[in-house]
Amino acid sequence: EVQLVESGGGLVKPGGSLRLSCAASGFTFSSYSMNWVRQAPGKGLEWVSSISSSSSYIYYADSVKGRFTISRDNAKNSLYLQMNSLRAEDTAVYYCASYDILTGWGDWGQGTLVTVSS
């Protein structure tokens, strides 16, 4: 069974940093591109960042470019999102999701809540 489990969320002050993790199991993690998607309270889904299977290709939404860094450790079956210079508008539930070239974004974690507030 595929499992994606996010962790690392919490309350942080504006300007602070946080590192999110996503632990993957039940599939060959090293073969899949991975993504971070966020959802502000009561709002829709917003793509944040993507990383290819070997980390060769990395993409960011304009809203987080220069502040967030996506990475992965295929030996540890883990995906990360380093978030710096956090702003109130970064407050959201952050989901990790895997990407299958044939079937798309089929597996999602349960999400981790990041709250940026003083």
Place this chain on the structure above:
Amino acid sequence: EIVLTQSPGTLSLSPGERATLSCRASQSVSSSYLAWYQQKPGQAPRLLIYGASSRATGIPDRFSGSGSGTDFTLTISRLEPEDFAVYYCQQALTFGGGTKVEIK
């Protein structure tokens, strides 16, 4: 930048009725990357449809997707109580704003 506009914002229907949800792209998009998701409160999105018309694993056949170019549709043939939720379309890295299907 592609913008996906979903309509209506809210759909009020009764169990057993047919639901038709629309997703319109600001420019022609590839059907290969058009997906639909269902999200219930407090839960992660669940993939329903990929490639505009292919059902994901385990999705009941009352859910169907169609369309091409700029206009795509998700149809739920007969609403079950568990289908009342928010539905999002996605094209590559862009999500639509969502349609809430609520009980009338």
